[in-house]
Amino acid sequence: MAFRIRKSFKVAPGIRLNVSKSGLSTSIGGKGTTVNLSKRGTKVTSSIPGTGISTSKLYGSSKAPNTSHSAPTASPGFGSYLLTLLIIAGVLWAIFHK
Template sequence: MALRIRKSIKIAPGVKINLSKSGISTSLGGKGSTVNLGKRGARVTTSIPGTGISSSKLYVTGNRAAQPAVFTPLWAHVVAWLIVAAVLWWIFS
């Protein structure tokens, strides 16, 4: 049996930072549609809330065999943090 450890930290409405033993990822969105940016690529999940019907697709950039095992799309995290900073600036100014 595998043991999973995960912690999700809510940064702003619709923005979460997910920490696990396998790495860090950023989730953007809420009920109905979510984009998760992690080391495997971008996962887009859409659903019809309340029905249990959902669809998920992983978008991987480049040749995964040529990339190192610890590849993290740093640009994706930077974009997410810039969005968080802009929202916080807009709220508090």
């Protein structure tokens, strides 16, 4: 039996910080459309609220096969920078919003 562990924190209206055993991610949006930024890539989910009908697409996935014999190089994508920026903005908002 597999177990999943996840905790979500509301950082600001429409922005959530998600923590799981696989890492951190940030969700932006709400009912209807949500964008999730994580190390796996950017996932966009759209739905018709109240119907259970939804669709999602993962962009920037790093599932490409590694066929070269050289050492892989790490190249952070735009999603990594945006995720870092959103986390910093959320922390600053939480500190100064009183």
